[in-house]
Amino acid sequence: MPSHAAQSVEITEVLPPSLDTDAYQWVFGYGSLMWRPDFDFAHAVPARVFGWHRRFTLLSVKAWGTLERPGLSAAIHPGGSVLGLAFAISQDTWAHTRSGLDKREAAYMPQTVDFQYGSRNLKAHTYVVHPKSARFLIDPDFDTQARHILQGDGPRGTSLEYLQKTVAMLDKLGSGGTQAHKLLSHVEATAR
Numbered sequence: 166m167p168s169h170a171a172q173s174v175e176i177t178e179v180l181p182p183s184l185d186t187d188a189y190q191w192v193f194g195y196g197s198l199m200w201r202p203d204f205d206f207a208h209a210v211p212a213r214v215f216g217w218h219r220r221f222t223l224l225s226v227k228a229w230g231t232l233e234r235p236g237l238s239a240a241i242h243p244g245g246s247v248l249g250l251a252f253a254i255s256q257d258t259w260a261h262t263r264s265g266l267d268k269r270e271a272a273y274m275p276q277t278v279d280f281q282y283g284s285r286n287l288k289a290h291t292y293v294v295h296p297k298s299a300r301f302l303i304d305p306d307f308d309t310q311a312r313h314i315l316q317g318d319g320p321r322g323t324s325l326e327y328l329q330k331t332v333a334m335l336d337k338l339g340s341g342g343t344q345a346h347k348l349l350s351h352v353e354a355t356a357r
Contacts, residue, residue, distance in 0.1 A: 174200055177208040190259040191289035192266065193278055195219050195249035196239035197327060199334045204262045208253040211338050212280040217293065218245030221310050221348055223272060224300045228321040236317015236324030237310055239331060240273065240294040240301065248340045251280050251289050272300050307351040314352050328352065
């Protein structure tokens with residue numbers, strides 16, 4: 166089922182057994198791509214990627230903040246595992262979709278990752294922390310993250326909305342108690 170930015174993401178709970186997964190290019194989303202993909206896709210399935218974990222470390226200066234008041238968004242860093250959504254994109258539209266994603270995720274480094282869906286091991290395109298980018302914070306504490314999240318307000322919305330929507334999607338996927346949940350609790354306590 167195609168999706169557009171204005172629509173909510175419907176999660177495909179069970180892929181048809183006969184589905185030719187090679188007919189699609191898969192994209193793994195772990196932050197705003199989970200709830201605001203901005204591209205057409207055939208399926209969105211819960212997916213876990215091993216060898217990477219989600220942290221809120223990217224200073225957002227064009228989407229969820231500004232140069233003067235940078236917000237904060239998620240990136241995946243080496244180690245651990247991360248739950249997100251894998252989107253099945255038609256091979257026919259992949260070149261166009263990839264071009265748009267590369268522009269949107271320009272601060273990140275493109276990466277191919279393995280993910281599990283049920284008993285299937287598949288590969289997905291995603292975007293990970295860029296070790297040479299000055300926009301990534303190195304090991305920020307919760308207070309530093311909260312400050313950026315509370316000040317970030319950009320063309321796509323606020324950093325707080327970004328965090329809240331990411332946590333809401335993780336809840337929808339059945340994953341509570343993540344680092345994102347703990348960060349949201351800290352941000353809400355700081356804002357009081």
